[in-house]
Amino acid sequence: MSSEHKQSLPAITLAAIGVVYGDIGTSPLYTLRECLSGQFGFGVEQHSVFGFLSLIFWLLVLVVSLKYLSYVMRADNAGEGGILTLMSLAGRHTSDRMTSIVLIMGLIGGGFFYGEVVITPAMSVLSAMEGIEIAAPELDSYIVPLSVIVLTLLFAIQKHGTSSVGKLFAPVMLIWFLTLAVLGVRSIMDTPQVLQALNPVYAVRFFIEYKFISFFALGAVVLAITGVEALYADMGHFGKFPIRLAWFTVVLPSLVLNYFGQGALLLRNPEAIKNPFFLLAPDWALIPLLILATLATIIASQAVISGVFSLTRQAVRLGYLPPMRIVHTSDMESGQIYIPAINWLLYTAVVIVIVSFEHSGNLAAAYGIAVTGTMVLTSILSATVAVKNWHWHRYVVWLLLVAMLLIDIPLFLANVVKILSGGWLPLALGLIMFTIMTTWKSERFRLLRRLHExxxxxxxxxxxxxxxxxxxxxxxxxxxxxxxxxxxxxxxxxxxxxxxxxxxxxxxxxxxxxxxxxxxxxxxxxxxxxxxxxxxxxxxxxxxxxxxxxxxxxxxxxxxxxxxxxxxxxxxxxxxxxxxxxxxxxxxxxxxxxxxxxxxxxxxxxxxxxxxxxxxxxxxxx
Structure with missing residues (x-):
């Protein structure tokens, strides 16, 4: 654990719940709604509900629990994680040609992260604010302005640091996850047969029955695991064990219960597809749930903003971005930093995205392509580390890599088809950042060569x-x-x-x-x-x-x-x-x-x- 001051395991685990799982923890706000909203031609029927629930559950198990928590998090650099860290580790014991390929993959992954971080705050806050449609439909036109106001306040307080606000993060997110679980259990008790979807047979049947259309549906299912890279990137802040403990004891059970609770609600009332998350709650709890969801999405946004600050500092120090002013907002924790230039560029991009897309359903088309692209690169780079650094047997690593890519590549390709409907946005942002990073590195090298000639x-x-x-x-x-x-x-x-x-x-x-x-x-x-x-x-x-x-x-x-x-x-x-x-x-x-x-x-x-x-x-x- 990277903290200079020893803390108890429960305290660190609670902190991990507040910071690491903000993004993936707010996915129930929109994931199942996007899966069954009709865009893929699926009706709200038992076989489609069971199929999507089974896919979501097994993605959480295979991608998050097994791939990232059990395997990828083994690749740390003095306790630190993240795509650039993985790039650095993978390039240590490879040939010059292979090192160049590793560097390109790492920088593409870094570019994807910048593309994702623009969409995450917009998607999360918009989806929370859309609860207003259920609580007070006449206020529907205020969703976009209120989202912009919330995010303006969030970006404005970044210069003050997250230490004081951060003390509220963990308790709020713990309440959030417990609320997810309670809402889910309440609905499952009324329709317990929904638990049959835990059986992977329903996921297999889904692909067999819907064939080609089911492939496109993976583009919506992947929304359940957006934010998975945060598990690895934030490893240096909390350590591996607290992050794993938080996932298996609190986050995973809460997410599964809520998704299955939404599925149970849809089996009883297909009309609830309008917003199955908020309709899980009784009428008296709608306003408190809306407030709690807004706080949770703010925390999710804060987590990715802090993540992009950390990634930027790493890129600057490694020579892939020009030096820029970095403000340390805490005397106790080196990870708490503020980068004014990045903060306001990110804010401008997020506001433009919100005003342009207007609805989280429209943003869902843009969401996922950067995440799944990074997942593919993480699989390849981690396999390189396993062979070159850990000296695992090549055949074992090849089997692991094939198993991971059998999941990652279909998810990525399913999102690629959404390029024209919004997926171009993270790709364009990622390409811009990749170009900037490679330009700075190569031109700086040319300049130094001229100076020393x-x-x-x-x-x-x-x-x-x-x-x-x-x-x-x-x-x-x-x-x-x-x-x-x-x-x-x-x-x-x-x-x-x-x-x-x-x-x-x-x-x-x-x-x-x-x-x-x-x-x-x-x-x-x-x-x-x-x-x-x-x-x-x-x-x-x-x-x-x-x-x-x-x-x-x-x-x-x-x-x-x-x-x-x-x-x-x-x-x-x-x-x-x-x-x-x-x-x-x-x-x-x-x-x-x-x-x-x-x-x-x-x-x-x-x-x-x-x-x-x-x-x-x-x-x-x-």
Whole structure:
């Protein structure tokens, strides 16, 4: 468990219920309604109700319980999970060509997550607000405006952090799941024969009876497991056991009881397909249930917003997105962060989606394609980890992979056919994010190669400067260097224009390791290159924020004492110009230049005091 402060197992399990299962826990609001709404030609009849209930139950068991909780969650990087973590693990012990394929799959999965995270808040909040149609039909026209207001408030409070609001998450979600269970049990008791749908035979019969049409219906069934990636992505916050315990003791039983309760209601009253979730409740409980559903969907939205903040930080630290301002909203928990740029871009996209689609039924067509696409990639990457990292027998892994893909691929293909009716949205968003991430990574590599192509030897230059010393001035000069054996441009330009050198020169390189955290013992490496030149390498994990004051403290422990007020930081500020390129590379270059202009400056990124910083401009053709 990643928390620095030990907590009891019940407390952590309760917290996992509140954060991890928000998205999948609100799926009963719309899943069965979308399955039987008539869009696939199914009537609300016993064989179709039993077929869908059996499919939903066995998807929850096979995909969530077995695939993710029992298998995929074994793949952790110092306790952390998520698609980029899986990408990092899978690429460690593969050939160069295979590593490139793994990177592409991981980045596509990351892009899919961004596409999903735009739809989840819109879908969840809209589906909760649609309870107004049952409680007060005359207020139907206020559903979209009220949804926008709720989400506006949610995104506005992100800058204050989730620590205080988070204390309410777990109790509210626990009440939510218990309410799901009670509503389901109440309905099942009136029609107990619905429990026959637990038998997988009904799922098989469903495919045999409806043949080709049943394949398209999988696009609606998959709504029951949206949010499954959160189980893996949030593993670092709570640990594996609490997440598994929460699922098997509270979440899975509550979801199954509610789905089967809705099925029992539909067997008694097919007209309830209008909104089977809210019609499960007695009339007196409609308003309290509407309020509780709204709170639950807000929490589900909060969970994915926090998830996209974490994914963005990981992508920034691994070099797939430009540096951006990351605000830590808690002194106790490093995972609680706020990224203003991402927050308001996400808010704008969500509002546009709500206003455009207007109804959760319309959004259901867009929902699922990103989730199932990520599921396919997770299966392939986890199989790679099993063979390369865990050294499992290849035939065993192949059998596991085939079993997983036999479920994942049909689910993905069933959602692909919804591209024209809304599925294009997450694909377009995912493609945009994939393009941005690959553009930043590749163009940044090209830029660094141009900066380092002068070929001057650092060791030779140091020997020359020690032998024929320029004018020396008191103090320490720290030159930020991206590579350890390359002369920093700022050092070359300082010597060229000012013709002076400080009495002590430190070449500082900040490195991001492919792990969440770096132990303090491995944080800083200090090497004396000559009587007046030092090399310092500071290592950070992708969940950590570099800080030069901390680096100085570690240097002091290693025998290199630096006083902040006696130190000047030198760095180069590149002005980019476009060279001759084919048109498609010119587009990538323009995107990179735009991202560079809006990227967080290194001084802010490493928390360098502004009054100690000197920037030297250079022009670079890309």
């Amino acid at each position: 002068h070929g001057n030897s650092l060791d030779a230059m140091i020997v020359s400067l020690e032998k024929n010393q320029p004018v020396r001035v008191p103090g320490t000069a720290v030159y930020l260097s991206r590579a350890t054996h390359v002369i920093p441009f700022a050092l070359l330009h300082n010597l060229k224009h000012n013709k002076v050198l400080h009495e002590r020169v430190v070449l500082l390189t900040m490195r991001t390791e492919a792990v969440p955290y770096v132990h303090n013992v491995q944080r800083v490496t200090v090497e004396q290159l000559s009587p007046t030149f030092w090399r310092v390498i500071a290592n950070y994990g992708w969940r950590e924020t570099p800080n030069v004051e901390e680096v100085f403290h570690r240097c002091w422990q290693e025998g290199l004492a630096c006083q902040m007020m006696e130190t000047s930081f030198f760095m180069s500020n590149e002005s980019l110009t476009m060279g001759k390129r084919p048109w498609y590379l010119r587009v990538r270059g323009k995107v990179f230049m735009m991202l560079s202009r809006n990227a967080l400056r290194a001084a802010d990124q490493f928390e360098i005091p502004p009054n100690r910083l000197i920037e030297l401009g250079i022009q670079v053709e890309i």
